[in-house]
Amino acid sequence: MAVEAKEKQGTGFFAKLKARLNRGKTWLTGDLLGLGSRPLDEATVEELETRLLTADVGVDATQWLLDEMRKANRRTPGAPASELLRQTALALMQTVEAPLVISAAHKPFVILAIGVNGTGKTTTVGKLAHRLKASGASVMLAAADTFRAAAVEQLQEWGRRAGVPVIAQAPGADPAAVVHDALVAARARNIDVVLADTAGRLHTAAGLMDELEKVKRVIARFDATAPHETLLVLDGSQGQNALAQALRFNERLKVTGLVITKLDGTAKGGILLAIARQLRLPIRYVAVGESAEDLDVFRAEEFVRALVGDGAG
Amino acid sequence: MFDQLTARLTEAIQRVTGKGRITEDNVRDTVRTIRMALLEADVAVPVAKAFVDRVRDRALGEEVVRSLNPGQAFVKIVHDELVTVLGGEASPLAPRGQPGVIMLVGLQGAGKTTTAGKLARHLTERGGAVLLVSTDVYRPAAREQLATLAADLGVGFFKTDSNDPATIATEALASAQRGGQRWLILDTAGRLHVDTEMMAEARELHRLVEPSETLFVVDSMAGQDAVNSARAFHEALPLTGVILTKTDGDARGGVALSVREVTGLPIKLVGTGEKVDALEAFVPERFASRILGMGDVVGLVEQVQQSVNREEMERVAGKLKEGKRLSLEDYREQLRQLVNMGGIGQLLDKLPGVKPEQLAAASAKIDPKQFRRQIGIIDSMTPAERRQPSLIDGSRKRRIAAGAGLPVQEVSRLLKQHEQLTKTMKQLTKRGGMQRLLGAMRGGGGGGGPPPFRGRR
Numbered sequence: 001m002a003v004e005a006k007e008k009q010g011t012g013f014f015a016k017l018k019a020r021l022n023r024g025k026t027w028l029t030g031d032l033l034g035l036g037s038r039p040l041d042e043a044t045v046e047e048l049e050t051r052l053l054t055a056d057v058g059v060d061a062t063q064w065l066l067d068e069m070r071k072a073n074r075r076t077p078g079a080p081a082s083e084l085l086r087q088t089a090l091a092l093m094q095t096v097e098a099p100l101v102i103s104a105a106h107k108p109f110v111i112l113a114i115g116v117n118g119t120g121k122t123t124t125v126g127k128l129a130h131r132l133k134a135s136g137a138s139v140m141l142a143a144a145d146t147f148r149a150a151a152v153e154q155l156q157e158w159g160r161r162a163g164v165p166v167i168a169q170a171p172g173a174d175p176a177a178v179v180h181d182a183l184v185a186a187r188a189r190n191i192d193v194v195l196a197d198t199a200g201r202l203h204t205a206a207g208l209m210d211e212l213e214k215v216k217r218v219i220a221r222f223d224a225t226a227p228h229e230t231l232l233v234l235d236g237s238q239g240q241n242a243l244a245q246a247l248r249f250n251e252r253l254k255v256t257g258l259v260i261t262k263l264d265g266t267a268k269g270g271i272l273l274a275i276a277r278q279l280r281l282p283i284r285y286v287a288v289g290e291s292a293e294d295l296d297v298f299r300a301e302e303f304v305r306a307l308v309g310d311g312a313g
Numbered sequence: 314m315f316d317q318l319t320a321r322l323t324e325a326i327q328r329v330t331g332k333g334r335i336t337e338d339n340v341r342d343t344v345r346t347i348r349m350a351l352l353e354a355d356v357a358v359p360v361a362k363a364f365v366d367r368v369r370d371r372a373l374g375e376e377v378v379r380s381l382n383p384g385q386a387f388v389k390i391v392h393d394e395l396v397t398v399l400g401g402e403a404s405p406l407a408p409r410g411q412p413g414v415i416m417l418v419g420l421q422g423a424g425k426t427t428t429a430g431k432l433a434r435h436l437t438e439r440g441g442a443v444l445l446v447s448t449d450v451y452r453p454a455a456r457e458q459l460a461t462l463a464a465d466l467g468v469g470f471f472k473t474d475s476n477d478p479a480t481i482a483t484e485a486l487a488s489a490q491r492g493g494q495r496w497l498i499l500d501t502a503g504r505l506h507v508d509t510e511m512m513a514e515a516r517e518l519h520r521l522v523e524p525s526e527t528l529f530v531v532d533s534m535a536g537q538d539a540v541n542s543a544r545a546f547h548e549a550l551p552l553t554g555v556i557l558t559k560t561d562g563d564a565r566g567g568v569a570l571s572v573r574e575v576t577g578l579p580i581k582l583v584g585t586g587e588k589v590d591a592l593e594a595f596v597p598e599r600f601a602s603r604i605l606g607m608g609d610v611v612g613l614v615e616q617v618q619q620s621v622n623r624e625e626m627e628r629v630a631g632k633l634k635e636g637k638r639l640s641l642e643d644y645r646e647q648l649r650q651l652v653n654m655g656g657i658g659q660l661l662d663k664l665p666g667v668k669p670e671q672l673a674a675a676s677a678k679i680d681p682k683q684f685r686r687q688i689g690i691i692d693s694m695t696p697a698e699r700r701q702p703s704l705i706d707g708s709r710k711r712r713i714a715a716g717a718g719l720p721v722q723e724v725s726r727l728l729k730q731h732e733q734l735t736k737t738m739k740q741l742t743k744r745g746g747m748q749r750l751l752g753a754m755r756g757g758g759g760g761g762g763p764p765p766f767r768g769r770r
Contacts, residue, residue: 054358056536059349117559117587118422118532126453147587149430149461150454157453171461202562205587235422239355239536241564262421265505267538290421290451 040073040081048081055270055307056239061277065089086308092273093300098282100229100257100297102137108186108194110219110226112179114212114253115233116245117200120261120287122151124233125197126158128285130292133162137192142182143168144175144215145199155197161292165189175199175211176218183222196227203248212253229256231284234275236260237267246275257284260298264288268307333377335387337369343384344369347391347605354565354604357540360574361567368394381617388607389614395601399569401579406436409525412444412489412497416522418515418550419530420542421503424558426455428530428584429500430462431592432556435582437468441495446471446485448478448518449502459500466589469494478502482518499524506545519550526553528581531572533557534564540571547576557595558584567604641699644731645691648684687727689717702728 038044045066052062069084102109111128113121122145129139141159143166145151152168159166167182179196186194198215201208219226232255234242249255258281263269272283283298344365351361368391377386406415415432417425426447433443445463449455463470469492471485482499489497499522504511519527529552531539546552555572560583569580580595602608632643691699693716698704705713705728714721 050358053352054537056355056538059353116534116562117427118424120422123452148427148458149465150458153454153457154452202559204562235532235534237420237536237538238532238534239539239564239567240353241355241534241562242536244563265420265538266507266541267536271536 038081039078040069040084044081045070048085052270055268057270058240058243058274061270061274064277065092065273082308086304089273089308090300090304092276093283093304095280096258096272096276096283097298097300098257098284100282100284102132102193103228104192106223106225106228108140108183108191109228110183110194110196110223111229111231112196112198112216112219112227113231113233113259114198114249114255115200116202116235119200119233119235119238121145121200121233122154122158122197123290124231124259124261124285124287124295125155125195126162127287127292127295129158129164129195130162131295132193132195133164138190139164139193139195140182140186140189140191141166142179142194142196144178144196146171146173146175146178147199151197151199176215179215180218180222183219183226203245203252209248209252216253229284230254231257231259232281233259233261234271236263236269236272236286237265239271240274242271243274243278246279246281250279250281255281257282259283259285259287261287264294269303270307272303333383335372335375335377335383335390337373339383340369340372340387343387346384347388347607350606351567351570351604354567354606355534355536355539355571356567356604357537357571357575360540360571364394364398364570364574365391378617381614385610385614388605388610392601392605392607392611395570395605396597399573399580399595399600400597401573401577404579406526406581408441408495410523412486412494413525414486414497414499414522415526415528416499416501416519416524416550417528417530417556418501418546418552419503420505420532421452423503423530423532423535424584425503425530426458426462426500428556428558428592429459429498430466430589431584432582433463433468433496433498434466434589435592436496436498437466442469442493443496443498444469444471444485444489444492444494445498445500446481447500448481449500450476450478450481451502455500455502462589478514479517479521482522486522497522506542506549512545512549515546516549524553527551528554528556529572529576529578530556530558531568533560533566533568533583534562535568539568540575543572544575547578552576552578554579554581556580556582556584560584561586561591565604565606566600569600570604639731639735641691641694641702641731642696644734645688645699648688648691652684652688686717686719686723690714690719690724690727693717702731 048069049062049066052065053059057065065085065088068088069081072084072088073079113125115121125141129141132139139162141155141164143152143155145155146169149171152171156166156168165185167178167185169178169181175198182194182196185191196215196219198212199208201212203209216227216230230253232246232249234245246255246258258275260269260272260283263286269286275281276283285295286298286303287295348361348365351365352358356364369387372387372390375386375390377383407413417429417432419425426449429445429447433445436443445459445468447456447459460470460472471481471488473481473484475481475484478501485497485499499518501515501518502511504515506512527550529543529546531543543555555576555578557566557569557580560566572578573580582592583595585591585593602611605611632639690713693713694705698709698713705724710721710724714724717724
C-alpha cells in the first residue's frame with residue numbers, strides 16, 4: 001500500500017482517501033451542498049434537510065442543525081447556506097474532537113475495544129496496534145473474543161503483522177480470564193499498552209453486556225484506574241441504530257471514546273453528528289479500508305469538510 | 314360519559330355526512346409523521362418519500378371508520394401497504410444443477426460468513442448435503458472462521474492451498490460435482506460497492522460458478538447508503554434475493570424496505586441471533602410494524618375495526634338524522650360498542666402522546682364496569698319500557714333495579730342521562746343547522762376524536 005506514514009498526521013487523510021476512492025459526487029466530499037452561495041431561504045432549508053437525512057444525520061439532529069443555522073443566519077443575514085452549515089457542524093464536532101492520549105503514568109495503559117458484531121473491532125485493534133507500535137510504544141493484544149470462530153487467529157495475524165505479542169486462550173474461554181492473563185503478562189514484560197479485543201455483541205443482549213461488565217471489573221481489580229480507555233467501535237455505514245448502540249454501551253460500560261469505521265464507502269457517517277449532540281463522547285479515530293495504515297485521528301475540521309464540502313465554494 | 318357518548322354519535326353522523334374521509338388536509342400531519350418514522354428507521358430518503366406519497370394518493374377519499382381519525386386510519390393503510398411491498402413472492406431456495414451454488418455477497422461486516430454457516434445448517438436439515446467454501450483471501454483468518462463453523466456443524470469445507478479466489482471457486486465447484494453434494498455455498502470477501510476491482514472479482518466468480526442463488530447479505534442496522542450498495546451489487550451481479558442479518562437487535566430495519574423497493578428482490582431469510590440455528594423465514598407483518606414503529610396504532614385500528622358494528626352505528630346515525638327519538642335500545646347498543654372496544658383506557662393506552670395522568674383521568678371517568686351496569690339495567694326493562702321510557706314510574710324503577718341488582722338511584726340516573734341525550738339531539742335537529750353545530754362542538758372540544766397523531770421520541 002503506497003501510503004506515506006508521514007502524511008497521516010496532517011489533514012490529508014480524507015483528501016488522500018478522496019484521491020484513492022473518489023467516485024466523483026458519490027463520495028463523502030461530494031459537496032453535500034452544491035448550494036454554492038445560496039442564502040438560507042426555505043427552499044435551501046428543504047434541500048439541506050434532505051441532504052442531511054441522506055447522510056444519516058437523523059431527524060432530530062437535522063432539525064437541530066437547521067435551527068442553529070437559522071439562528072446564525074439571523075445574526076449574520078445573507079451568509080451563504082453552505083458556510084452556515086459548515087460553521088454549525090464544525091462547532092458541534094469540535095466539542096468531541098479529543099485525540100486519545102496514552103498516559104505514561106499508567107503502565108500498562110489498558111484499552112478495551114467493544115461494539116456490536118461486524119463493526120470492525122478486530123481490524124481496528126490490529127490497526128491501532130500497528131499505529132501505537134510505530135509511535136514507539138510496546139504493545140500487547142488480548143484476544144478476548146473467544147466466541148466468534150477464528151477471531152483469535154484473525155487477531156494473531158494482525159499481531160504478527162504489527163510485530164506485537166497476542167495473549168489468547170482456547171475458543172470458548174472466559175474473556176475476563178484472557179484479559180487478566182494479558183494484564184499479568186504485560187506487567188511482567190513491562191509493556192506500555194494492552195489492547196483487548198472483545199466479541200461483538202448487540203447492545204440489547206443483556207447477558208452479553210453483563211459479560212463485558214465482568215471483563216471491566218476484572219481489569220479494574222488488576223488496576224483500579226483501568227481500563228484507561230473504553231473504546232466503542234461504530235460502523236460508519238450504519239444508520240440511526242448507531243446512536244442506540246452508543247447510548248446503551250455508554251450506560252452499561254461508560255464509554256470514553258469512539259472509533260468510526262468504514263467511512264470509505266459512499267456512507268457519510270452523519271450519525272456522528274447525532275451522537276456528538278446527544279452524548280458528547282470524544283471521537284478518537286476514523287478508520288477506512290483494510291490495511292494497517294487506514295486509521296487516523298479524528299479531526300473535526302476534516303470530517304466536516306468531507307461532509308459538507310469546502311465551504312462557500 | 315355523556316359527553317363521550319354524544320361525541321361518538323356526532324362522529325357517526327359526521328361519517329355519514331361524508332366527513333370521515335381521508336383528504337389531503339386531514340392526513341397532512343400524519344403523512345409527515347410517517348415519513349419521519351420511516352427515516353428514523355433508516356429507510357432511504359427518496360424511498361420513504363415515494364412510498365408515503367404513493368400510499369397517500371391511493372388512500373385519498375377512502376372512508377374512515379368512526380372512532381378513528383383519518384390519520385390513524387392512514388397509518389393502518391400505510392402498514393398494510395408495507396406488508397404488501399415487503400412480502401412479494403419469496404420462493405424457497407432451489408438448486409439448479411448439481412450442485413446448486415449459493416453465492417453470498419455484501420459489504421464488510423454484514424455477516425456473510427456467519428450466515429454461510431447458518432445457511433449450511435438450514436439446508437442440511439432440509440436434506441441436502443452441503444459443501445462450504447470461502448474465497449475471502451483478504452481478511453485475516455476469514456477462511457479459518459468458516460472452516461471452524463463447518464467443523465462444528467459437521468458440514469464439508471473445501472480446503473485448498475490456492476490464494477486465488479477464482480481458482481478456489483472453480484476447484485470447489487469441481488469438488489462438489491464429484492462429491493455429489495446438493496449445495497455449494499460460496500462465501501465471498503466483504504467488498505465496497507465502489508471498489509471497482511473487487512466488484513469485477515465478484516462478477517468473475519459469479520461467471521465461473523453460475524449460482525442458482527446470489528444472495529445479498531445486508532446488516533439490518535445499515536444506514537442511508539445501503540440503497541446505493543444494494544443497487545450497485547444488483548447491477549454488477551444478477552442477485553436473486555436478500556438476507557437480512559442481526560435482526561435480534563433494536564434496529565428498526567428500514568433497509569428492508571429500501572432494498573426491496575430499489576432491487577425488487579425478495580427478502581429470503583433473516584438472521585435472528587448469534588447461534589447457528591438463528592436463521593428464519595422473513596415475516597413481512599412483523600417487519601412492517603417494526604419499521605413503522607407504530608405497532609400500537611395499527612393494533613388500535615384493528616381493534617376498533619373489529620369491535621365496531623358498522624351497520625348498527627349507521628342505523629342509529631340515520632335515525633338521528635331523520636329527527637327520530639333515540640330509544641333505550643339504541644342507547645344500550647351504543648354502550649355495548651363502547652364496552653366492546655375494551656374500555657377507553659385501553660384504547661387511549663395505545664395512542665402515542667397520551668400522558669399517564671390523562672389516561673388515569675379518562676379511565677376514571679369512563680369505566681367499562683359502569684357501562685355494563687347500565688346495560689344490565691336496560692336488560693331488566695320490558696321492550697315497551699325501552700321504547701317508551703316515560704312509562705317507567707316508581708314501582709317499575711324498583712322492579713328494574715331489583716332485576717339488575719342495583720340501587721334505584723342508578724336506574725334514575727340512567728333515565729336522566731338518556732333524557733338529556735334525547736333533548737340535545739332534538740335541539741340539534743330542530744335548529745336544522747346540525748352541520749354548524751357539529752362544527753361548533755368539534756371546535757369546542759366536544760369531539761371525541763383522539764389528539765392528532767405526533768411521532769414519539
